[in-house]
Amino acid sequence: MDETNEVLRKAPLFEALDEEGFAALRASVSEVRLGRGQTLFSEGDEGDRLYVILSGKVKLTRAAVDGRENLLSVLGPSEMFGELSLFDPRPRTASAVAVTDAVLAGLGHDDLRPFIAQQPQVSLQLLKALAGRLRRTNDVMSDLVFTDVPGRVAGQLLDLADRFGKEGEDGLHVHHDLTQEELAQLVGASRETVNKALAEFALRGWLRIEAKAVVLLDVERMRRRAR
Amino acid sequence: MDETNEVLRKAPLFEALDEEGFAALRASVSEVRLGRGQTLFSEGDEGDRLYVILSGKVKLTRAAVDGRENLLSVLGPSEMFGELSLFDPRPRTASAVAVTDAVLAGLGHDDLRPFIAQQPQVSLQLLKALAGRLRRTNDVMSDLVFTDVPGRVAGQLLDLADRFGKEGEDGLHVHHDLTQEELAQLVGASRETVNKALAEFALRGWLRIEAKAVVLLDVERMRRRAR
DNA sequence: CTCGGCTTGTCGTCCGGGTGACCTGCCAAC
DNA sequence: GTTGGCAGGTCACCCGGACGACAAGCCGAG
Numbered sequence: 001m002d003e004t005n006e007v008l009r010k011a012p013l014f015e016a017l018d019e020e021g022f023a024a025l026r027a028s029v030s031e032v033r034l035g036r037g038q039t040l041f042s043e044g045d046e047g048d049r050l051y052v053i054l055s056g057k058v059k060l061t062r063a064a065v066d067g068r069e070n071l072l073s074v075l076g077p078s079e080m081f082g083e084l085s086l087f088d089p090r091p092r093t094a095s096a097v098a099v100t101d102a103v104l105a106g107l108g109h110d111d112l113r114p115f116i117a118q119q120p121q122v123s124l125q126l127l128k129a130l131a132g133r134l135r136r137t138n139d140v141m142s143d144l145v146f147t148d149v150p151g152r153v154a155g156q157l158l159d160l161a162d163r164f165g166k167e168g169e170d171g172l173h174v175h176h177d178l179t180q181e182e183l184a185q186l187v188g189a190s191r192e193t194v195n196k197a198l199a200e201f202a203l204r205g206w207l208r209i210e211a212k213a214v215v216l217l218d219v220e221r222m223r224r225r226a227r
Numbered sequence: 228m229d230e231t232n233e234v235l236r237k238a239p240l241f242e243a244l245d246e247e248g249f250a251a252l253r254a255s256v257s258e259v260r261l262g263r264g265q266t267l268f269s270e271g272d273e274g275d276r277l278y279v280i281l282s283g284k285v286k287l288t289r290a291a292v293d294g295r296e297n298l299l300s301v302l303g304p305s306e307m308f309g310e311l312s313l314f315d316p317r318p319r320t321a322s323a324v325a326v327t328d329a330v331l332a333g334l335g336h337d338d339l340r341p342f343i344a345q346q347p348q349v350s351l352q353l354l355k356a357l358a359g360r361l362r363r364t365n366d367v368m369s370d371l372v373f374t375d376v377p378g379r380v381a382g383q384l385l386d387l388a389d390r391f392g393k394e395g396e397d398g399l400h401v402h403h404d405l406t407q408e409e410l411a412q413l414v415g416a417s418r419e420t421v422n423k424a425l426a427e428f429a430l431r432g433w434l435r436i437e438a439k440a441v442v443l444l445d446v447e448r449m450r451r452r453a454r
Numbered sequence: 455c456t457c458g459g460c461t462t463g464t465c466g467t468c469c470g471g472g473t474g475a476c477c478t479g480c481c482a483a484c
Numbered sequence: 485g486t487t488g489g490c491a492g493g494t495c496a497c498c499c500g501g502a503c504g505a506c507a508a509g510c511c512g513a514g
Binding site: 062064072084086094116117118120123124126127130131132133134137142144145 | 317369
């Protein structure tokens with residue numbers, strides 16, 4: 001599985017390991033395959049594994065008592081999740097659901113701990129990852145307070161573009177694989193409002209809407225609209 | 228400074244250290260005194276120090292372009308901040324301002340790194356702290372999306388009660404030291420709305436309003452209102 | 455004591471955006 | 485092909501909460 005190794009290597013957790021350490025950890029990886037829409041774990045479950053996405057996309061969601069949902073994030077290849085319970089052993093606070101068919105590498109916490117204890121670079125790498133994540137989350141929070149829905153949509157699209165965008169002939173293709181409903185949950189707004197915002201952007205020629213994707217045509221204007 | 232040592236010891240960063248390590252790190256601590264309203268550092272500054280609060284309270288704020296502000300959190304004795312730049316060396320993303328007169332212990336990153344590298348429990352402790360912080364922040368985010376302003380105010384007061392509350396004859400005293408304006412920025416709402424929510428709670432007999440403090444009289448009802 | 459500046463308590467007004475209600479378009483299964 | 489279900493597109497309506505504007509209480513400084 002050369003391909004798999006390559007994707008794993010890019011995950012922050014593995015980045016700092018030497019060949020030997022990587023091989024050892026690699027041995028305790030178990031592969032999980034998910035079909036689109038399938039749930040990996042749910043809020044409240046006991047969690048003692050961490051996952052790295054090998055292919056596909058996974059969303060982390062939280063549900064309110066009344067059934068409404070909120071997407072914390074959408075993750076793609078080489079990205080990691082489920083690591084919080086490693087350091088703070090409590091039930092999962094979000095559910096993980098495959099947005100597309102996906103393949104994941106699962107790692108038991110018990111297999112992991114020795115590496116963290118022994119290899120200081122690994123914990124440093126993890127600290128860095130968590131610090132970055134925290135920064136990001138704070139940004140999102142500020143946006144929720146300061147920015148209106150169209151602005152948040154623009155910002156979210158740019159963020160998705162950073163991670164999943166592919167430069168094409170006719171613009172920056174962002175194949176996010178999300179329905180507008182999911183996009184709405186991601187920015188904390190209703191589907192209708194998100195739809196209106198997207199239509200508005202399209203009308204202005206800033207982007208083109210495609211099935212579960214957008215093509216960004218004027219990144220600069222989008223960026224200005226976002227803040 | 229026995230008092231100082233005691234407060235420091237409770238900070239997650241120092242908790243896991245043995246006597247020897249504590250003494251060594253203690254030596255490189257520099258004390259900072261702040262008057263109410265004084266700024267310790269500002270958004271965009273270069274940051275290479277981390278702080279532990281010895282006494283008083285400090286708020287972490289972010290400003291929007293138009294001048295509006297948003298409080299990320301209010302921290303009290305034994306709590307730590309400014310650690311993100313340790314692992315992710317970028318300019319500060321928030322400003323730190325004293326809410327009351329305060330004394331802080333400042334630690335340079337360079338003094339700190341050796342400890343992290345050598346003492347694995349320290350990094351574990353830090354990972355735990357960051358993981359907890361991340362969980363918290365995600366909770367706040369969900370609240371922003373799902374909960375109305377009175378609910379967020381109730382939730383925030385309960386949170387403050389956990390950290391600063393003192394059980395008294397006539398209820399749970401929460402001396403938060405915040406103006407209603409600041410409280411409003413903390414829950415992402417306008418001062419007027421927060422004021423109305425507080426008045427409403429007081430009217431119902433759930434709490435009593437005092438200067439920069441509240442006395443919680445019916446914690447159970449507040450808790451139900453929060454979610 | 456007195457003045458000025460915060461902080462708090464309350465208005466009316468207005469608007470972003472949530473809600474409910476539909477319709478259309480598309481694809482997949484039969 | 486037909487049918488059913490899901491995603492996208494658009495309405496009209498209503499409400500929570502922001503905004504602007506003041507009055508009143510409180511406190512620290514002169």
